[in-house]
Structures are given as structure tokens and as C-alpha cells.
Amino acid sequence: MTEHLAPWPLQHLDVADARKAGHEPVPFQQFILKIHSRCNLACTYCYVYEMADQGWREMPRLMSPAVTEMTAKRIDEHARAHHLPGVDVILHGGEPLLAGTRWLTELTGLLRAQISTQVNLTVQTNGTLLRPPMLQTLRDLGIRVGVSLDGDAEATGRHRLYPSGRNSYAAVADGLHLLGSPEFREIYGGILCAIDVSNDPVATYESLLKFDPPAVDLLLPHANWSSPPPGSGYADWLIEVFERWYSAPVQETQIRLFTELIQLILGGSGAVENLGLQPETLIVVDTDGTIKQLDSLSSAYDGAADTGLHVFTGSFDAALDHPTTVARQMGADALSAECRACPVMEICGGGLYPHRYRRGEGFRNRSVYCDDLMRLITHVSERVISDLAGLSTARSPRLAWCRAGRPWLQDAPWSASPRTGAAPPRGAAPHGPHSPSPPRRWPG
Numbered sequence: 001m002t003e004h005l006a007p008w009p010l011q012h013l014d015v016a017d018a019r020k021a022g023h024e025p026v027p028f029q030q031f032i033l034k035i036h037s038r039c040n041l042a043c044t045y046c047y048v049y050e051m052a053d054q055g056w057r058e059m060p061r062l063m064s065p066a067v068t069e070m071t072a073k074r075i076d077e078h079a080r081a082h083h084l085p086g087v088d089v090i091l092h093g094g095e096p097l098l099a100g101t102r103w104l105t106e107l108t109g110l111l112r113a114q115i116s117t118q119v120n121l122t123v124q125t126n127g128t129l130l131r132p133p134m135l136q137t138l139r140d141l142g143i144r145v146g147v148s149l150d151g152d153a154e155a156t157g158r159h160r161l162y163p164s165g166r167n168s169y170a171a172v173a174d175g176l177h178l179l180g181s182p183e184f185r186e187i188y189g190g191i192l193c194a195i196d197v198s199n200d201p202v203a204t205y206e207s208l209l210k211f212d213p214p215a216v217d218l219l220l221p222h223a224n225w226s227s228p229p230p231g232s233g234y235a236d237w238l239i240e241v242f243e244r245w246y247s248a249p250v251q252e253t254q255i256r257l258f259t260e261l262i263q264l265i266l267g268g269s270g271a272v273e274n275l276g277l278q279p280e281t282l283i284v285v286d287t288d289g290t291i292k293q294l295d296s297l298s299s300a301y302d303g304a305a306d307t308g309l310h311v312f313t314g315s316f317d318a319a320l321d322h323p324t325t326v327a328r329q330m331g332a333d334a335l336s337a338e339c340r341a342c343p344v345m346e347i348c349g350g351g352l353y354p355h356r357y358r359r360g361e362g363f364r365n366r367s368v369y370c371d372d373l374m375r376l377i378t379h380v381s382e383r384v385i386s387d388l389a390g391l392s393t394a395r396s397p398r399l400a401w402c403r404a405g406r407p408w409l410q411d412a413p414w415s416a417s418p419r420t421g422a423a424p425p426r427g428a429a430p431h432g433p434h435s436p437s438p439p440r441r442w443p444g
């Protein structure tokens with residue numbers, strides 16, 4: 001008998017029991033459409049082309065008009081059923097800009113014609129095709145642009161290469177300079193940087209700052225207990241960047257990992273999928289119309305993102321009842337015993353779901369980056385709290401709640417202040433999961 005690759009949640013999570021226990025489905029708000037299945041780069045760490053799941057080889061190159069239209073109808077059906085005021089649609093690939101300006105215009109028209117609620121469109125690109133005609137089209141269509149870049153030319157040249165082995169940096173830098181120019185800045189979403197601990201952290205951050213991004217995302221490499229990270233020292237790397245960013249006299253950009261972390265430390269709710277316990281509301285439609293879980297799950301094993309659903313035969317509501325969706329929406333109840341006993345569980349949330357995987361067990365483990373997450377969270381907590389030491393908790397009940405609910409902060413300098421105030425409801429943060437800020441989690 002062959003071993004099941006992920007008995008939890010696929011075999012052992014009883015969805016009916018979870019519903020009875022009060023875990024209601026939370027509607028999807030973010031829809032990743034893989035509109036082009038091929039890429040003009042061959043990045044060494046790409047989870048689409050270089051990792052366990054090689055399903056892309058059977059995919060059509062381009063999402064067809066029929067699949068696009070049906071996807072749009074399904075999104076509209078879902079939005080209407082759940083009274084959603086708006087949805088985020090993220091155009092992804094492969095390299096989505098290979099679809100070309102004409103198809104992007106048609107596709108956007110199809111989506112906007114079918115979806116009756118507000119549609120916030122973003123494209124996550126490798127940045128090599130950001131020439132003026134493409135940028136004009138994206139701006140005219142109101143599509144925000146997120147670009148993947150790992151740092152300076154040397155850092156980018158480690159992984160982000162053309163199939164010939166040529167470094168993609170020069171083309172991306174040209175594209176980013178254009179995107180940051182007054183003509184196109186309104187659609188500049190930010191830069192997404194995959195961490196390589198071989199690169200100097202501060203030099204990496206400063207090389208991204210040269211492109212004046214409104215936001216930067218720092219992503220840990222996809223790894224799990226059966227496929228360990230490519231290096232070590234991720235907490236040290238991130239702490240160096242945090243100190244450079246946090247100590248700057250003015251905020252030079254937003255680093256969402258840190259701003260969300262601070263928000264969680266102060267008692268708010270997180271809006272990034274690798275932190276906190278908020279239910280995940282992201283779903284993927286592949287080029288052929290199959291409905292999938294977050295595609296970074298492909299880094300765990302071949303088929304890990306499959307739901308068995310297709311836009312022509314199944315609704316997004318059906319995907320809400322898939323065990324992986326339920327697991328991603330269950331908060332602490334989906335976590336391992338170690339995580340549930342962890343003092344930083346509410347902040348960490350067990351780490352990114354794919355990083356919890358262990359072959360033959362599944363996804364109910366602490367993150368393979370657990371030690372790094374604990375160190376980073378502790379460092380940021382201590383730094384923020386020492387800065388808040390002068391504030392009176394009597395005037396700031398939220399801070400008092402923060403300390404009361406987080407025993408590892410009891411020795412904070414402001415611990416002599418009276419404990420007053422009630423816990424704010426989760427989701428009360430100003431930057432909730434459905435904020436209009438551009439989506440930012442999807443490497444391209």
C-alpha cells in the first residue's frame with residue numbers, strides 16, 4: 001500500500017465535524033488567475049517549474065476566453081452569494097505579461113463585464129516585459145503591478161535567470177525605473193523579494209530602495225520538513241533588515257512582513273498569509289480552468305494544490321468545503337500541539353501553511369522556520385515595546401491588553417502600568433485582510 005502524502009488534513013480532517021465545532025466557511029476574496037502557464041525566465045527556485053509538481057507541462061499556454069468568462073461568472077456567483085463589496089483578482093503565471101497587451105485588454109473586459117462587484121486587478125510579474133506599451137496598457141486598464149526582484153545584480157543573478165543563463169537584472173531594472181516614473185507610478189504595487197541568506201541583508205534592502213517601491217515583501221524560500229530550507233540564519237537576516245528599516249529617520253517604504261508583525265504584536269489582526277490566525281481567503285484558477293489551492297503548495301508534493309474542481313463543473317463554494325481550505329480557515333485548531341502551546345502562536349500562526357508539511361504526515365506541524373519565526377517575533381516585540389515604554393497603558397488600553405494577553409511581554413518596561421481595557425475584537429485593525437492595498441504574496 002502506498003503511503004498517503006498528506007493524511008492531515010486530507011484524510012483526518014472531518015469537515016462536517018469542523019462545521020459543527022463552529023468553523024464556518026469564510027468566502028474567498030482573492031482570486032489568482034494563472035493566465036499564462038509559461039515563463040521567459042527559468043528561476044532556480046521557482047515552485048511552478050523547478051519543484052515537485054510538474055503539472056504545468058500539461059497546461060494550455062494561455063487561459064482561453066471561454067475559461068476566463070466562466071471564471072468571471074464563478075467569481076460573480078461567489079461575490080453575490082456572500083455579498084462581497086469587492087474582490088481582488090491577481091493575474092499570475094508563468095509570466096502573465098507573456099499574454100500580451102491585446103489579450104490582457106480582452107481578459108480585463110471579460111472580467112469586468114461579468115463581475116458585478118468591485119474588481120481590484122493586480123499583475124505579479126518578473127518585470128522583464130515592462131516596456132512603455134505594456135505599461136500604458138496596464139495603466140489604462142487600472143491594473144496594479146507587483147514585480148519580483150531579489151536585490152542587486154549579483155543577488156538577482158543567483159536565481160533569476162533566462163533559460164540561457166543570462167541574468168535578468170538589467171531588464172527588470174529598466175522596467176522598474178519606468179514603473180516608478182511619474183507616468184506610471186500610480187500602478188506601482190511594490191517589489192517582492194525572495195530571501196537568499198547568501199546576499200547581504202542590508203545591501204539587498206538598499207538595492208530595492210533604489211527603485212523607490214511603495215512596498216516590499218520579503219519571502220522565505222519555500223521549504224518544509226521533508227525538503228529543508230536552502231540555508232540557515234533567516235532570523236538574523238530579517239532582523240538586520242528590520243533594524244535598518246525601523247531605525248530609518250523616515251519610513252522609506254513599507255515592508256509588509258514587519259508592519260503586519262507590529263500590528264499583530266499590538267493586538268490587531270494580520271493580513272498576510274504567513275502570520276497570524278486569520279482565515280485564508282485565497283483561491284487559484286489555473287490556465288485550464290481547474291480550481292486549486294495556493295500554488296506554493298506545489299512545493300510540498302505533486303498535486304498538493306489540487307481540489308478536483310473545475311470552473312465549468314464546480315463553484316467556489318464547493319472549494320470552501322475542501323479539507324485544505326477548511327484547514328487554512330480554522331486558525332489555531334489547524335495547528336500542531338507544539339504551536340498551540342507556543343506563547344507567540346497568535347502572532348506567528350504556525351507559519352506559512354506549505355512550510356508546515358512533512359511527507360506522510362501532512363500539514364499539522366510547526367513551521368520548518370519555527371526557530372527563525374520565534375527569534376524574529378521576539379526581537380520585534382522587544383524593540384516595539386521598548387519604544388512604547390513611555391506610553392501610559394491607562395491612556396492606551398489596547399497596549400495593556402496586548403501585554404496582558406502575551407505573557408512573554410510581562411517584563412516589558414511599561415509592566416508597572418495598570419492593566420486596564422478590554423481586548424479589541426479580531427479584525428478591528430485598520431488594515432484588514434480585505435483592504436484595498438495591492439496583493440503581494442505571489443512570486444512571479
Ligand code: SF4
Nearest residue numbers: 339342348350367370
Ligand atoms: S513559533 Fe513555532 S511553535 Fe510557535 S506558532 Fe510559530 S511555528 Fe508554531
